[in-house]
Amino acid sequence: MTGVETRTVTRDEDGMRLDRWFKAHYPGLGFGHLQKLVRTGQVRVDGGRVKTATRLAAGQAVRVPPISADDAPRPQKPGAGGLGDADFLRSILLHEDPQVFVFNKPAGLAVQGGSGVARHVDGMLPSLAKRNGNQPRLVHRLDRDTSGVLVVARTRTAAAALAKSFRGRDAHKVYWALVKGVPREREGRISTWLAKVQGPQGDRMKVARHGDESADHALTHYRVVDQAGQRLAWLAMEPVTGRTHQLRAHAAHIGHPIVGDPKYFDVENWELPGGIQNRLHLHARRIVLPHPAGGMLDVTAPLPPHMRQSWNLLGFDEDEPGAGDIDSA
16 A cells, blocks of 8 residues: 555546546556545545546646555566566667657567457556656557557647647658569559458458448558568558558558468468568658647667568668658648
8 A cells, every 4th residue: 555645637648537647657547446546535636525427737736645556557578588568668768858759660569458358558658657747758659560660659738739740640750561463554553442350360451441340441552662572572552541441451451461461361372482481571761740839750670580581581771862752642
């Protein structure tokens, strides 16, 4: 048990609901338990009783009653190499400032928890929380097996600004992919409707018709950067929309699925070229978006080891001019 605490609501937390404030500061505290503490008057703001939906104002004092060890946040197990959460996250850090973290997420590391997921980025972020209670927040996602640029907000106001940029399509992203075959058109536009369906390997996206239930429009621009004969091509892909598995489903839709994709690579009698690992070859290479403090945030992530190995085997140059350019059209 910890003793009674009095914590001051920060400027960044102005307008936050009380239950969400507790979730940010005490993520292990269940909502039911919080309701009981509020109902019995153990939680108070500026000395007065409140409700879980009460909006807080900067400068107010929140009385926090003793919280049991069972309700305290539990750190995740250290990762490979014995690194703790904070050390691990800093080992993959690409950019840091008072508002934003940008990480180079490894392939195979989940961004959020789920069935069978023991360790994920969201669960490690509390290790980088500031002493004033500001906890880093996710503002977008990458598939578990996709590597590359992952932007995380360090404050609530930064999270709101970044989320608005992603919703408003002000965030421009370039992904690199290794695909089967070479598209006939060197540059192209893939526009479809996508809907989620359940399959033997879990949820996947299928191309649907406009008006189909749960179908969302998805738009991707692509260009061929280089190729290995007619067997493999290096694509730079720019998603305009942000649908689940969008690039993977679109690559398969045009007949050029991404190498190593367990959900969408469905080509009979196709053999993986020697030396190339059967792992998803999709990497979030670059992101450019408005910075919450003004100006632009522009970050590039180096290739993961399995893709760098493939690039070396195929003679692709990671520094190919224009490969990471953003199409402003």
